[in-house]
Amino acid sequence: MTSLKKKSLTGLVWDFVGKLGLQGVGFFVSIILARILLPEDFGLLAIITVFINLANVFLDFGFSTALVQRNIVTKEHYASVFFMNVIMGVFLGGLVFFTAPLVASFYEKEVLTNLIRVMSFSFVINSFGNVTRAHLRRIMNFKIISVANIISAFISGFIAVFMAYSGYGVWSLVVQILVSEILNNILIFVLSKFRFKLVFSLKAVKELWGFGSKIFLTGVLDTIFINLDSLIIGKILNPATLGYYYRSKSLENFSFRYTASTLSNILLPSLSTINNEPIVYKNTVLKLFKIISFVSFLACGVFLVGAHEIILLLFSDKWEPSVRIFQIIIFGAFAPQIFNLFYNILLSKGLSGLYLKINVFSKVLFFTNFIFLFYADLNSYLIGFICAQIIVFFTGLIVVSKKLNFKNELFYISIKNMVIYLVSIFIIFTLKQYVYLQILHIDLLISSITFLIVFLTFYFMFMKKDLILMVKEIKEVLNIKNG
Template identity: 30%
Template sequence: MRSTANGFKWSIIERLSTQIIQLIVTLYLARLLGPHVFGLVGMLVVFIAISQVFVDSGFSSALIRHTERTEKDFSTTFYFSIGVGITCYFVLFAIAPYVASFFEQSELINLLRVLGLTVIINSFAIVQRTKLIIEMDFKTQAKASLISVFISCGTVIYLANMGYGVWALVGQTVINTLCNVVFLNIYLRWFPTTGFSKNSFNYLFSFGSKLLIAGLLDTIFKNIYQIIIGKQFFANQVGFFTQANQLASVPAMTFTSVIQRVTYPMLSNIQNDTTKFDETYLLTLRMTALFIFPLMVGLSLSATPLITLILGEEWLPAAELLQIISLAFMLYPVHAINLNLLQVKGRSDIFLKLEVIKKFLLVCILFITTPLGIKAMCIGMVIQAYIAFFINSFYTGKFCKLNTAKQLKILTPIWLGVFICAILTHCTYLFIDTNAYIELAINLSVMPLLYIAFIRWMQPDLYLIITTTVFGKRLT
């Protein structure tokens, strides 16, 4: 339990600190560079993300889950990752002109060819990251990430102010990736001591191949909105959507990353203790909802004043999108926890099956909403997220006591409480003359107070856990 708590602490420190710093810098750059620049980079994200999925190919998850891993397994992963990384880069280099032609943006040729270098660079730290996760050593990862973020953010601010435009954003990504890989290799000096093992590859790929296909589906469809918007509309609209999507996804994905990185190895270690496994799974699900639900609803409530004050009125179209997308990302960590269980149980086949079902659903929703505009597409994201919850929880309920009905029973009170607090907060300034500063101040003060009172009244056991963990004693 001590290693788990320590893992949570350092994972939170790393994810929150790096994401907050990057978010602040991104908002500064958005105001400085404008929507068009962010739209160009947003068009390329999917190609880099797909390449990264191929580089990992599910081998990291296979190594973490495998309790009898050997040095041959690590060495095989190392050689495989580098080989795939180099192959992916040459593919990106070759298709760059076609990508530019598809979006009708000639600048994308050189942008993709430089940004694609991150794929090769990242492949040199796959094993280091995996070993640190297995050891639950998130402190080392935090140090590497923080140093890299400071260096890359300082560089991008300088480049942006020197007039490099979109190349400043590309430079930030490349430098951050390079620094992170270098520091991980410094802190964890590991080199392959054996050659490539066919037996190791067969084992790792048999488990990871299904996660690879699922990861590809998830990555493609997670970024398909930028592709459709970039093709159907203009670069500015891609910029608005990308910024709204990033503001909504950062808190959700940061929280999810912390949960997954810590609970996956932890649950893997107790997968044979049914009682302890179910108790841990239940508490994780409840604590996740307790924090992420109010965060995302609060972000939706504050979207307009937040965008107005931070980015300026040029970015105001992104506020309407942020209000909607935030509600879709409410359930993102819940999805991740449900899918984590399938990986722990070794059912990557069901994991893949669920991804296929959900992506077919997403295609249907996009087919209906795309002709109606970007706002309708974002509403479709919310609908897809809630349907996906029922699909995920139905299948995970087959492997533990927390079926869909029980998950709804524990999540619905928190969900209702959050929305009631948000409505009451909104009512406090609905009939008075306010500005963006006042609205934001009310949202940041009134809603948290109402929510704390709600948790103390309706979820006393969780309130006790939080107060005793933070303050060392129960608050009266």
């Protein structure tokens, strides 16, 4: 096994373990909080995070990604970005703090003023850790990141549950976020032992800005359109409906946080190192595309067929309105997961400008879809959003295929996966009409196992070579972990 492959697989294992631990702790805490708190509390949190996320894009300006992607990085680069992050952290924190009453007035929720003001301190907190995280990602040291994430999630989760039981409501959610960020940044700093002289170089900033500026613009577009739905739903509908939507989106994020996205997180540094080996690069991309596609479609199917049972078992009956929302969202969730691979390919090739163009095109589609929120209903908006995601997915597929001279290979693989996915779902939902015991945990077990059997059977029949590849790669990952 090559040194690059061994390092990448080691990074994969640690990233997977880290996400598994982080999401395991976070998800367990969220189950407890969802049973104690009201949907409206989560709706208020969603409104807060909209404005925090929008401002947060300007904290880094895409420099962290530029630090990871750039071939040669000096401590002068790290120090200069650190200075800019801290300055922007203080500025953004102050801006959000003083504009909080305007947000509260817009949503006619006075409680938002103090909630947003407390959350504004997150900008200063996170500004101290961005550079160190970028360095750890660059050297593919996901072990430290994983340990810091798990410890901070556990302690902050414990505090949040205690506050929720004590009747603090939405404040327990806000405190959870802040405590987690404080602990995470402290642990990253202590464990990494990465230090640099506090110097500032405008030249170093300019060298990173050429690449980082496009990432920044892409990040602005992404953040606006990712959060715009919550902003509109919270205003047009109500915080409770936004809470149901927020719960569904959170569950979708959990579904993929440590599946296909684990591979995507280590792709940029690993792909960048083989840029000058076109044959190796192309074969690596093809292998990753097959694996990520398989994992994405499989995960979507399992969560889709068991959506009703999952939500009621985990969060109780009061969250039942989230079921339909979650089913619609998860149906097309494979598209952005696989598109993350295309994103990393374009970045590793230094084609951030091309990725920006694709993002602008995608945002035009998504923006047009927001019309459904004003003139139709939430379900219509979600269906339109899925259609837009699939269109963007195929756009990225066509671009990458042309750049790497894949011809129609990626297209045919995608179509096969989609057909197997759709047929498997249809079979399971048809069977559920006749075999439904109304015992949640048993129904969930039956539907999930049946889907896996049907999906894997079709895969073995029509994509046997790809299935064997998956098994081989899993064995190699396990060997690396044991070694």
